[in-house]
Amino acid sequence: MNRAVFLDRDGVINEVLTNRVKFVNKPKDFYFLPGVPEAIEKLNRSFDYIFVVTNQGGVGLGFMKETQLIKIHEHMIKELKKFGAIIHDVAFCPHKPKEGCECRKPGSKMIMELGERYDVDLSKSYMVGDTDTDIIAGKKAGTKTVFLGRNDPLADAIFQDLSSAADWMIADAGIQ
Known part of the structure; x- marks a missing residue:
C-alpha cells in the first residue's frame, strides 16, 4: 500500500487573511507561503502521493463558482511544477459551512x-492542517x-511551517 500526505490548502500551502490577500477567489489571489513549494x-x-483536501465554502456561499475554484487549483499545480513539486489530486468541499454535508472537514x-x-495506507500517512477541523478529520481517517501553528492538543506534532513539518514526517515515517 502507498503512503500519502494530505494537505489543507489555505494557511498551509497559501496565504489567506494576510495584508496581501483576504480570501483566494481568483488565481491572482494565490500566493504560496514561504518554503511551501520546496517542502512539497x-x-x-x-511519499507516494501528496494530496490537497480543502473546505471551500466560498463556492456554496456564492463568492466564487466551482469553475473558478478549479482554475485556482490548476494554477497552484502549474506553479508548483516549476519547483519540481507535484500535487497528485485535489479534493474539495464546495458546501456552505454548517450545511451538514459529509465531505466538509x-x-x-x-x-x-x-x-x-x-x-x-492511512495509518502510515499524514494530515497537515492549521485548524482543529483538519486535525479531527485526519484523526477520524x-x-x-x-x-x-501554536497549539493543538489533538495533533501528533506541531510546527510553525510546512518545511519543518516535512522534515519531521519524513523522519517519523522512517523514510530515507
Whole structure:
C-alpha cells in the first residue's frame, strides 16, 4: 500500500487573511507561503502521493463558482511544477459551512475517498492542517496529524511551517 500526505490548502500551502490577500477567489489571489513549494518537492521524494483536501465554502456561499475554484487549483499545480513539486489530486468541499454535508472537514470523507482511490495506507500517512477541523478529520481517517501553528492538543506534532513539518514526517515515517 502507498503512503500519502494530505494537505489543507489555505494557511498551509497559501496565504489567506494576510495584508496581501483576504480570501483566494481568483488565481491572482494565490500566493504560496514561504518554503511551501520546496517542502512539497521534498515530500514528493519520500511519499507516494501528496494530496490537497480543502473546505471551500466560498463556492456554496456564492463568492466564487466551482469553475473558478478549479482554475485556482490548476494554477497552484502549474506553479508548483516549476519547483519540481507535484500535487497528485485535489479534493474539495464546495458546501456552505454548517450545511451538514459529509465531505466538509472535520468529516473525513475527502481523505477516505482519496485513500481508497489511490490504495493508501492511512495509518502510515499524514494530515497537515492549521485548524482543529483538519486535525479531527485526519484523526477520524486514521492518519497521523500535524498542526501548523501554536497549539493543538489533538495533533501528533506541531510546527510553525510546512518545511519543518516535512522534515519531521519524513523522519517519523522512517523514510530515507
